[in-house]
Amino acid sequence: MFxxxxxxxxxxxQQIRAQVLSGDLAEEEQVMSTTQxxxxxxxxxxxxxxxxxxxxxxxxLYKRRGVGMFVATGARERLLAEHREHYFADVxxxxxxxxxxxxxxxxxxxxxxxxxxxxxxxxxxxxx
Amino acid sequence: xxxxPFGAELRDVVVRYGRKDTERALDGVTLSIRPGTITGLLxxxxxxxxxxxxxxxxxxxxxxxxxxxxxxxxxxxxxxxNPWVMMHTQLVRESGDVWGDSKACDTLxxxxxxxxxxxxxxxxxxxDELEVDVRKSPDALSRGKRSALGAVIGLxxxxxxxxxxxxxxxxxxxxxxxxxxxxxxxxTEHPRTILLSSHLIDEVERLFEDVVVIDRGRVLLAExxxxxxxxxxxxxxxxxxxxxxxxxxQVLARQHLGPTSQVxxxxxxxxxxxxxxxxxxxxxxxVPLQDLFVHLTRKSSDLKEDAR
Numbered sequence: 001m002f003x004x005x006x007x008x009x010x011x012x013x014q015q016i017r018a019q020v021l022s023g024d025l026a027e028e029e030q031v032m033s034t035t036q037x038x039x040x041x042x043x044x045x046x047x048x049x050x051x052x053x054x055x056x057x058x059x060x061l062y063k064r065r066g067v068g069m070f071v072a073t074g075a076r077e078r079l080l081a082e083h084r085e086h087y088f089a090d091v092x093x094x095x096x097x098x099x100x101x102x103x104x105x106x107x108x109x110x111x112x113x114x115x116x117x118x119x120x121x122x123x124x125x126x127x128x
Numbered sequence: 129x130x131x132x133p134f135g136a137e138l139r140d141v142v143v144r145y146g147r148k149d150t151e152r153a154l155d156g157v158t159l160s161i162r163p164g165t166i167t168g169l170l171x172x173x174x175x176x177x178x179x180x181x182x183x184x185x186x187x188x189x190x191x192x193x194x195x196x197x198x199x200x201x202x203x204x205x206x207x208x209x210n211p212w213v214m215m216h217t218q219l220v221r222e223s224g225d226v227w228g229d230s231k232a233c234d235t236l237x238x239x240x241x242x243x244x245x246x247x248x249x250x251x252x253x254x255x256d257e258l259e260v261d262v263r264k265s266p267d268a269l270s271r272g273k274r275s276a277l278g279a280v281i282g283l284x285x286x287x288x289x290x291x292x293x294x295x296x297x298x299x300x301x302x303x304x305x306x307x308x309x310x311x312x313x314x315x316t317e318h319p320r321t322i323l324l325s326s327h328l329i330d331e332v333e334r335l336f337e338d339v340v341v342i343d344r345g346r347v348l349l350a351e352x353x354x355x356x357x358x359x360x361x362x363x364x365x366x367x368x369x370x371x372x373x374x375x376x377x378q379v380l381a382r383q384h385l386g387p388t389s390q391v392x393x394x395x396x397x398x399x400x401x402x403x404x405x406x407x408x409x410x411x412x413x414x415v416p417l418q419d420l421f422v423h424l425t426r427k428s429s430d431l432k433e434d435a436r
Binding site: 008043 | 165309312315334335357
């Protein structure tokens, strides 16, 4: 957990965003406290606090004084919009570059997406 | 906790030892320990970690320079023969600082009297969890159990400055993880300043808010752990593509695997350089703290060899 090249607090924030996106964390649901997070993942509490502070600034979480952190209403919708915006550039773009490199024709990709591909679900292309 | 976490300042500290005082354990150390942080103290064997810890805990005095310790926001004092500062500082050394030949519970009673913030419940819980038999004398305990006893003393003291100097020696992995868990949990509830030296960098690096690296009696690095993580960058790709990005950076390591090279750089790439490197087909990677540490401390010793 948290082995990526980015700073740990960014990785924590990313993980929580992902949980909100997938619905694992519902809106108005309480998230783990800084203390719980730090002890669960054996990290410095200041690192966890920095991640949460960032998410509060972004409007993903909000703080209820004396109670804890909660997922903000509308957070999922906003995250969905942001991620949709970046999907083509960040996710599909590199996949298509890889397809070019492997010499997979665009028609094959379209067929696969539309589910009318004749190749198995995990297509194996003959080595060139 | 009634006393605020302690901070510490060292200025131009030199500690000489040996015949005619020609050897230097610390050689001009200037350093701040931020109050309320868990600070990692990293260094190779003989780098000066233990001497630094002994100075902070007032077990010894520097040959020259100043050591100041005290509560956050308050005046810092020379800790040496300063009863109030010493009472609030707990150093746990490899030796354990225990009475080896009397029951472990006698040592625990001693620390309970000595440390104003001692928590006997916490001590009891941790001793149970780490399965330390307090009716035995430390001499009769295994290396790992003796270390666990030291770890418990350090945590239960709740001292505003707590120093763990390689406390993990001989502790098995489950015991070490139990110690880390207890450390994080208790620190979160009772904030204090904790200085932790360890060679098991991979295990403890995420516990650190600040990191101090010393080598041959000098401070190589003292900054937030997050900054240290950003200090190193590795580039992987065709050798001639990499070279333009290397210029102006200190190279920590260079590996060649056929036509592919991996260069580990000390320093950051800015956003434009990162984009350009990615564009050129290079893979940008992080350098784990442990690797950075190995490179940094090897580099400085190599330089010394060269200078001879």
